[in-house]
Amino acid sequence: MDAEIQASVDRGPAELVRLRVGHRSAVADWLLSALSESSRRRAIEEWERHGLAVLPLGTLFSAVRLPGSLVLAVCGGSMPSVEADQFLDEALDGGPVICDPRGRRYYALVPASMPRTRHQAAEEWRTREVDCLGRCVYLGVPRPDVDRPDAVSASYWSVPLASAATLCRPLTVARLIAAGWRALGNAADAGVEDGP
Structure with a gap:
């Protein structure tokens, strides 16, 4: 356990809450840092009203859109589910x-450069409903504290940001995609449906 978190636990629940609020604030500041001041205000209002703000990709981070069927083929379960969230947390370190x-998909946040540096893989992925999203694309990003499905928010953090700028490693995401394709292929070979 991180020494700062352990020290907060030792000091009591109020200190742990303060630490969590500070962490969420740092993550929110990082997510909003690529926006102009007026766009930042708009995003904060969207988070307050809807729990979701539309943010540009390709500056701080990009995203790999994964169909729910691919993720569920590897981990089983349903969407959304605690099991799927725990699996992604472990599989993507x-x-x-x-x-x-609602859209039955997941978005793994990756370095902003990934659409350019993994261009050939991204082209191959697109044929299987996986898309590497970067510049000129916007993504609905949940408020940092929305970490479970609810009736208000359209999306939630299946695996929350551990800290500002900590993203999925491209190779780890590629391995998850390959495992999903293998699992979907095995299910099709066995005459089983691809899942939801």
């Missing part, structure tokens, strides 16, 4: 993931 239960 704690890298941040957004779940869109």
Whole structure:
């Protein structure tokens, strides 16, 4: 356990709450840092009203859109589910993931350069409904404290940002995609449906 977190636990629940609020504030500041002042105000209002703000990709981070069927083929379960969230947390080494239960997809947040540096892989992925999203694309990003599905927010953090600028490693995401394709292929070979 991180020494700062352990010290907060030792000092009591109020100190732990303060630490969590400070962490969420730092994450929110980082997520909003690529925006102009007026866009920042708009995003904060969207978070307050809807729990979700539309943020540009390709500056601080990009995203890999994963169909729910691919993720569920590897981990089983349903969407959304605690099991799927825990699986993604482990499979992506704690890298941040957004779940869109209504659209039945996940977004793994990756370095902003990934669409350019992994261009060939991204082209291949697109044929399988996986898309690497970068510049000129906007993503609905949940408020940092929305970490479970609810009736208000359209999306939630399946795996919350551990800290500002801590993203999924591209190779780890690629391995998850490959495992998902293998699992979907095995299910199709066995005559089983691809899932939801």
